[in-house]
Amino acid sequence: MVMLATLLASGCTGVPEGIDPVDDFDSGRYLGKWYEIARLDHSFERGLDRISAEYSRREDGGLNVVNRGFSREKNAWKEATGKAYFVRDKDEGYLKVSFFGPFYGSYVVFELDQAHYQYAFVAGYNKSYLWLLSRTPAVGSELVDRFVSRAGELGFDTNKLIFVEHH
DSSP: OTTHHHHHHHTOOOOOTTOOOOSSOOHHHHOEEEEEEEEEOOTTTTTEEEEEEEEEEOTTSSEEEEEEEEETTTTEEEEEEEEEEESSOTTSSEEEEEEETTEEEEEEEEEEOTTTOOEEEEEOSSTTOEEEEESSSOOOHHHHHHHHHHHHHTTOOGGGEEEOOOO
16 A cells, blocks of 8 residues: 555665655654555555555654555455654654564655645655655646656656556
8 A cells, every 4th residue: 555565565674775865854744644646566556546645643753654545446445554753863754664563664755845745755765666645636747747757867767657546
């Protein structure tokens, strides 16, 4: 489901080469609902549309994560609940996320609309994991073009991007 569950199976919490997490990350502003606009394919999300992630604060200083997507094949929602913690500093967009017990995967925010927190570019522990998230279920072509261009420059295979339907 949205990005994170697949990462956890790997148990890897590193940052891909050439990727820098954003600084001045404000987890309070990141809370709430995000829609998945684009991603690289992974078995956990395969066949899902209308994918979203909702973040809320945990009492232990981390974040709760609820990922949700709709399977047209099964005509049913699929949901996964996890937890996220900062790897280094709380003002850096670099977290580790777990949906499966002690196994964590990287969640690296490498671009963020710092002014309004309306979009985020996110990577996993390597360049096989990539997402474009937005506060709205649709974004303009300029943002999509910026995402594709930036991801391509960083070495992601943008020819394999899947654009999520939210109807």
